[in-house]
Amino acid sequence: MESIGVLLVGRVMPYLEQELDKRFKLFRVWDYPNPAQLPSQHVAAIRAVVGSSSAGADAALIEALPKLEIVSSFSVGVDKIDQEKCREKGIRVTNTPDVLxxxxxxxxxxxxxxxxxxxxxxxxxxxxxxxxxxxxxxxxxxxxxxxxxxxxxxxxxxxxxxxxxxxxxxxxxxxxxxxxxxxxxxxxxxxxxxxxxxxxxxxxxxxxxxxxxxxxxxxxxxxxxxxxxxxxxxxxxxxxxxxxxxxxxxxxxxxxxxxxxxxxxxxxxxxxxxxxLPHVGSATVETRTAMADLVLGNLEAHFLGKPLLTPLV
Ligand code: DGY
Missing domain, CATH: 3.40.50.720 (NAD(P)-binding Rossmann-like Domain)
Structure with missing residues (x-):
């Protein structure tokens, strides 16, 4: 899966970032001065977006990524993801319910x-x-x-x-x-x-x-x-x-x-x-690790053609 491009748009725990980096070709949105202008070779590689409670995928980002297949959020709340747009384009959406x-x-x-x-x-x-x-x-x-x-x-x-x-x-x-x-x-x-x-x-x-x-x-x-x-x-x-x-x-x-x-x-x-409090509802090592594993599990299931663990769309 190392050639599959994943765009990380939200800050996540180091464990998740490291695992994404190990298993996929990871792009971090903050490495680009203007995320709307990701280099075209990167755009063509990106098939997944990983977001969080503070950053997801709006219509503009979804439109800008023609190869996007899945948006996986490191959160239960998915208010930062344009689910309607994802539905319309056949893009899958997952989140992290239950574990938190x-x-x-x-x-x-x-x-x-x-x-x-x-x-x-x-x-x-x-x-x-x-x-x-x-x-x-x-x-x-x-x-x-x-x-x-x-x-x-x-x-x-x-x-x-x-x-x-x-x-x-x-x-x-x-x-x-x-x-x-x-x-x-x-x-x-x-x-x-x-x-x-x-x-x-x-x-x-x-x-x-x-x-x-x-x-x-x-x-x-x-x-x-x-x-x-x-x-x-x-x-x-x-x-x-x-x-x-x-x-x-x-x-x-x-x-x-x-x-x-x-x-x-x-x-x-x-x-x-x-x-x-600084938005720490789910912020324990145990729970954030379980959330990270759900994000990774959903991405792997998707790219192996298996059923998603926690599908939303
Ligand atoms: C969530 O997962 O949506 C929570 O807000 C994280 O604390």
């Missing part, structure tokens, strides 16, 4: 606990030597709080399961009610937000879910409510979120993702009621 479900759900609970129990702030308090001047202020209990989840897919369900362990009543919003679900369904995000303490965004980013968290939802969640986003930054109208936090219209937010990451609104840095 536990990790993202674990981190969600971590974010909730960090936010409500102010774990990061407590750590800063101890490190800065303030403890000797008195005790730290009281925080907020998590057990028993109502958790509202947007999107009851694999990750949403794994979060619900974990939150149940904290005796939290669970409710959810999704496009349609899940007949087999024991959790309370709300037909709108505003109703869900009005009836929960902690609102968790766990759905895929699509045109429909872009800015699903808007001013109305934030106001419905209110000054005692908490927003947790482990989905995509673009689920949230970020300027609205920032003003709600600054004005005290929202209790707090735990954010693993941002609208224009790695850029983070500076107003958030001075707030105590936010926990900010």
């Amino acid at each position: 479900t536990d990790e993202v759900a674990d981190l969600t609970i971590g974010l909730i606990l960090a936010l409500l129990r102010r774990i990061c702030e407590c750590d800063r308090y101890v490190r800065s030597g303030q403890w000797k001047h008195g005790n730290y202020k009281l925080t907020t209990k998590f057990s028993g709080k109502t958790v509202g989840i947007i999107g009851l897919g694999r990750i949403g369900q794994a979060i619900a399961k974990r939150a149940e362990g904290f005796q939290c009543p669970i409710s959810y919003y999704s496009r349609t009610e899940k007949q087999d679900s024991k959790y309370k369904y709300y037909p709108s995000v505003v109703e869900l937000a009005s009836n929960c303490d902690i609102l968790v965004v766990a759905c895929a980013l699509t045109e429909e879910t872009h800015h699903i968290i808007n001013r109305e939802v934030i106001n419905a969640l209110g000054p005692k409510g908490y927003l947790i986003n482990i989905g995509r930054g673009k689920h949230v109208d970020e300027p609205e979120l920032v003003s709600a936090l600054v004005e005290g219209r929202l209790g707090g937010a735990g954010l693993d993702v941002f609208e224009n990451e790695p850029a983070v609104p500076e107003e958030l840095f001075g707030l105590e009621n936010v926990v900010l």
